[in-house]
Amino acid sequence: MDNKIRIEEVKDKKGFNKFLKFPYKLFKDDKMWVPSLLMDERVTFNKKKNPAFEFCDSKIFLAYKGEEIVGRIVGMLNNRANEIWKQKRMRFGWFDYINDVNVAQALLNAVENWAKEKGMNEIVGPMGFTDMDKEGMMVEGFETNCPMACYYNPSYYPVIIEQLGYKKEVDWIQYEIQANQPIPEKVAKVNELIKNKYNLKIVDNLSKKKICDLYGNKIFNLVNRSFANLFGYVPLNEKQIKFYIGQYFTFIDPKLVCFIVDEKDDVVAFGVSMPSFCDALRKSKGKLFPFGWYYFLKALKNYDYIDLYLNGVDPDWQNKGVHSLYYVEMNRRYIELNSKMAIANPQLETNQAAQIWEKYKSRIAIRRRAYIKEI
Numbered sequence: 001m002d003n004k005i006r007i008e009e010v011k012d013k014k015g016f017n018k019f020l021k022f023p024y025k026l027f028k029d030d031k032m033w034v035p036s037l038l039m040d041e042r043v044t045f046n047k048k049k050n051p052a053f054e055f056c057d058s059k060i061f062l063a064y065k066g067e068e069i070v071g072r073i074v075g076m077l078n079n080r081a082n083e084i085w086k087q088k089r090m091r092f093g094w095f096d097y098i099n100d101v102n103v104a105q106a107l108l109n110a111v112e113n114w115a116k117e118k119g120m121n122e123i124v125g126p127m128g129f130t131d132m133d134k135e136g137m138m139v140e141g142f143e144t145n146c147p148m149a150c151y152y153n154p155s156y157y158p159v160i161i162e163q164l165g166y167k168k169e170v171d172w173i174q175y176e177i178q179a180n181q182p183i184p185e186k187v188a189k190v191n192e193l194i195k196n197k198y199n200l201k202i203v204d205n206l207s208k209k210k211i212c213d214l215y216g217n218k219i220f221n222l223v224n225r226s227f228a229n230l231f232g233y234v235p236l237n238e239k240q241i242k243f244y245i246g247q248y249f250t251f252i253d254p255k256l257v258c259f260i261v262d263e264k265d266d267v268v269a270f271g272v273s274m275p276s277f278c279d280a281l282r283k284s285k286g287k288l289f290p291f292g293w294y295y296f297l298k299a300l301k302n303y304d305y306i307d308l309y310l311n312g313v314d315p316d317w318q319n320k321g322v323h324s325l326y327y328v329e330m331n332r333r334y335i336e337l338n339s340k341m342a343i344a345n346p347q348l349e350t351n352q353a354a355q356i357w358e359k360y361k362s363r364i365a366i367r368r369r370a371y372i373k374e375i
Contacts, residue, residue: 003065005106010060016045019060022072023096024285030154034146034278035286040247044133051239052129055080060094061110063103071097071104075111076129077118081234090115092125093133099156105164112375124169124232124372126151131233132244136172136346136368137161144176144365147307147343148277151368158369166371170231172346175357176365179306179339183331184360191328194321200268202329203259208249211257216245218267219312226312231348231370248310251277253300255333258326269313271326273342276305303337308344331360 010019020041027033045060047053056078063071076091092111097103108123115123127135134151139158146152194200206214220241227233236244256273280299284292308330313323334342344357346368 005070005103006064007106007110008062008064009110010062015062016060018069019062019072019094022062022069025069026096026098027152027154032142032145033152033282034148035281035284037148037281037288038286039288041286043247044129049243050129051237051243052078054239056129058129059111059114061107063097063107065103070100071107073097073107073111075114076127077115077120078129078234081232084234085232087122088120089122089124090118090120091127091129092123093128093135095126095137095157096153097157097160099154099160101160101163104160108161108164108166112373115375120375122372122374124370127232127370130236130240131227131230132236132240132248136370139171139367139369141174141364141366144174144343145276145278145305146366147309147345148274148281149307149309150174150346150366161371164373166373169370169372171349171370172368173349173364174346174366174368175344175362177342177344177357178361179331179334179342181331181361182335183328187324187328190321191325194325198317198320198322199263200260200322200325202325203261204254206254206257208252208254211252211254212245212249215259215267215270216249217241219270219272219310220244222267222270222312222314223310225315226318228315251296251300255337256306256330258329258333260322260325260329267314268317269311269322269326271311271330272309273330274307274309275299275302276307276343278305303334303339304341306334306339306342308342310345 010016020038043049056076058074058076060074062069072094073092074094076093078091082089090111097107112123126137134149136151137157138153142155220236224235251274252272253274258271259267260269262268277299280295283295343365
């Protein structure tokens with residue numbers, strides 16, 4: 001193999017397909033890797049379909065040694081994020097590379113150089129175009145199955161990026177919870193008091209269509225309010241909300257969706273979980289067609305391992321214990337479905353709401369990190 005590293009920007013369909021296929025080669029012998037759903041990846045980078053491109057720009061780079069691809073990276077300029085947070089940051093994501101510090105450095109240099117051309121003074125990642133995309137490099141928990149909505153990477157990734165001068169910006173943690181454990185009696189009693197005090201009710205027994213039609217917009221409007229002060233968050237506009245309802249609610253299971261509403265039927269909290277699609281993605285190699293759908297349909301009927309996908313609490317209710325209501329309600333449903341384990345979505349390590357898991361049999365299974373470097 002020619003050891004000279006060459007960086008090429010992807011500018012056509014052929015190059016983009018190489019970009020998508022590279023992880024399959026890189027991780028072919030890694031049993032922990034979970035492929036992305038390829039159709040979602042294609043839509044994410046489609047400027048005609050993804051509304052994020054109304055305020056984002058991006059460049060895709062591949063690293064070569066001779067004719068062999070040895071790494072990939074995406075640089076993203078989110079103008080709205082920089083405006084809201086008053087920063088001059090370039091994001092990077094989809095960052096994969098062989099165990100070679102020089103390859104990682106060449107890829108990051110390509111993004112750093114573009115960032116300088118655009119007048120940026122910092123580079124941060126791994127992140128996506130928005131917070132609905134995957135973000136955070138794994139730094140702990142490499143033996144744990146990653147949910148479909150999260151990055152997987154081997155343990156040499158953080159070692160290399162830290163060698164290149166990148167420092168911790170924030171960490172996210174993911175709890176793994178024993179899903180079939182009894183609901184703590186004290187928690188159950190407190191929940192009943194909260195529901196009665198504030199006249200709240202739990203909405204269930206809705207079809208997938210009704211969930212999308214009646215509560216889809218309410219969910220993402222609540223996400224905008226509850227995530228507003230979180231790291232790097234940019235409020236979703238109407239086009240993006242419609243886009244994400246279509247993209248991410250395809251596989252929702254009504255039995256794993258919980259809404260807490262007030263007397264006016266306004267959503268004050270929600271939780272969306274899904275059966276794990278790890279095995280389905282591995283067996284289908286990230287493809288729904290022609291035969292991948294079989295594995296996904298099979299996964300939808302297997303509740304052994306659950307992914308806590310998305311949740312939020314209205315800021316006006318965050319200090320009233322409401323987050324506990326949907327956690328306990330989902331716990332009840334996991335017991336009914338004979339679920340064994342659940343893994344929470346990434347939450348900032350400073351997020352006090354995550355402390356609810358300390359009342360259950362749980363452990364911090366994965367730690368993810370956003371890295372930053374001044375340029």
